[in-house]
Amino acid sequence: MRLYGAVxxxxxxxxxxxxxxxxxxxxTNTVFGFIVAYTYVALWDQRPGLGGYDRAQALTFVWVSQxxxxxxxxxxxxxxxxxxxxxxxxxxxxxxxRPADLQLWWLAGDLGRAVFQLLGRxxxxxxxxxxxxxxxxxxxxxxxxxxLVSVVLGLVxxxxxxxxxxxxxxxxxxxxxxxxxxxxxSIFCSGMVLPLTVFPGGFGEVVRLLPWAAMLQVPLDxxxxxxxxxxxxxxxxxxxxxxxxxxxxxxxxxxxxATRKVVVQGG
Numbered sequence: 001m002r003l004y005g006a007v008x009x010x011x012x013x014x015x016x017x018x019x020x021x022x023x024x025x026x027x028t029n030t031v032f033g034f035i036v037a038y039t040y041v042a043l044w045d046q047r048p049g050l051g052g053y054d055r056a057q058a059l060t061f062v063w064v065s066q067x068x069x070x071x072x073x074x075x076x077x078x079x080x081x082x083x084x085x086x087x088x089x090x091x092x093x094x095x096x097x098r099p100a101d102l103q104l105w106w107l108a109g110d111l112g113r114a115v116f117q118l119l120g121r122x123x124x125x126x127x128x129x130x131x132x133x134x135x136x137x138x139x140x141x142x143x144x145x146x147x148l149v150s151v152v153l154g155l156v157x158x159x160x161x162x163x164x165x166x167x168x169x170x171x172x173x174x175x176x177x178x179x180x181x182x183x184x185x186s187i188f189c190s191g192m193v194l195p196l197t198v199f200p201g202g203f204g205e206v207v208r209l210l211p212w213a214a215m216l217q218v219p220l221d222x223x224x225x226x227x228x229x230x231x232x233x234x235x236x237x238x239x240x241x242x243x244x245x246x247x248x249x250x251x252x253x254x255x256x257x258a259t260r261k262v263v264v265q266g267g
Contacts, residue, residue, distance in 0.1 A: 003100055004108035011112025015120070022120045025070055029125040033066040037133060051197035056136040057224050061195055063129030064220055067122035068151065071114040072158045072215050074186050076179070079110050083166035084175035096259060103251055106166075107159055114155045136224055143225065146233050150219040153240035157214040160247030161186075167251065170258035191217035211247060214240040 015022075040062055044055045053061065070077060083106060086092045095102055129135060138144060165182045169175045187193060189212035196208045196217045207213065218236050 004104055007100075007105055007108040008112035008115075011109035012116045013112075015113050015116045025121045026124045029066045029069060029121055030128050033063055033125050033129055034132070036066075037062045037129065051195045052226070053195060053197070053224075054136070056134050058195070059129065059133045060135040060137060060224055061191075061220050063126050063133075063135060064223060065192055065216060066129070067118070067126040068154075068216060068219070069192070070117040070121040071151075072155060072190075073110075073114075073162065074158070074190055074192055074215065076183055078158075078162050079106055079113070080162040080166035080179065080182075081175070083163075084169035084179075087166075087169040088173075088175075102259075103163065103248070103255060106163060107156070110159045110162075111155060118151075138223065138225065143223065146237070147219060147223040150222040150237055150240060153237060153244055154215045154219050156244045157211055157240060157247060158186075160244060160251055161211060161215075163251045164247065164254060167254045167258055186212055186215070189213065190215045191220065195220070211243040214243045 037059055040058045041055065044050055044053075044058050048054070050058070069075065083092075086095065095105070098105070130137065138147075162182070165175070165178055168178050172178065189196075189207050189210050191213065196204065196213055198204075199207055208217065218240055222233060222236055
């Protein structure tokens with residue numbers, strides 16, 4: 001565990017060195033947050049209670065989403081491109097010789113990255129949104145604690161999905177296509193564009209059962225008390241934990257199939 005803790009700390013320090021990029025990201029998230037927030041204001045003025053949220057809850061959804069955007073790598077910026085490049089060049093063979101588990105190594109590094117992005121790019125947009133709009137943020141510490149647990153589970157689910165995407169490079173010469181598809185699925189199915197509760201009928205029920213819902217929609221609902229009561233909150237966390245176990249297990253299986261025989265391109 002000390003090894004993976006050191007890897008996570010290294011991931012944090014790695015991203016902390018890019019101060020200018022972080023400042024630019026904070027500015028972008030804040031500006032984009034205002035654009036989406038005023039769009040939501042117009043939409044909720046016309047359709048009060050849309051998706052089961054009042055206006056303050058909808059705006060909370062916007063600003064907390066912006067605070068989690070970079071941490072969850074919902075539109076890219078995670079580790080999968082680096083993993084794919086190491087697979088393409090054959091450097092992954094060195095990774096496999098390390099006295100460390102490949103999946104846990106990348107998980108630790110990605111969690112370190114996510115913690116920095118949560119602190120470095122997540123706090124300022126949320127504060128800006130809270131100063132400019134009335135948000136439905138909870139006052140009870142217990143709710144914030146449940147939210148943080150849900151965020152961690154969402155980050156693990158996001159890692160597990162992107163790890164599967166990264167491993168596709170063992171069979172594909174170029175990961176650009178699969179990365180684009182994964183980003184589109186993340187944008188649409190996580191709730192980043194609109195809360196998933198807005199989608200009607202059977203389609204909405206299906207999309208809320210997909211793993212992308214565990215990355216953003218569930219943490220937001222836990223924060224705002226949609227899953228009221230201990231049983232409902234534990235059920236939401238259990239939904240995230242179940243997807244984390246399933247997807248990490250799938251990553252194990254795919255990793256085993258890919259690394260039985262590693263062939264470096266060109267030799």
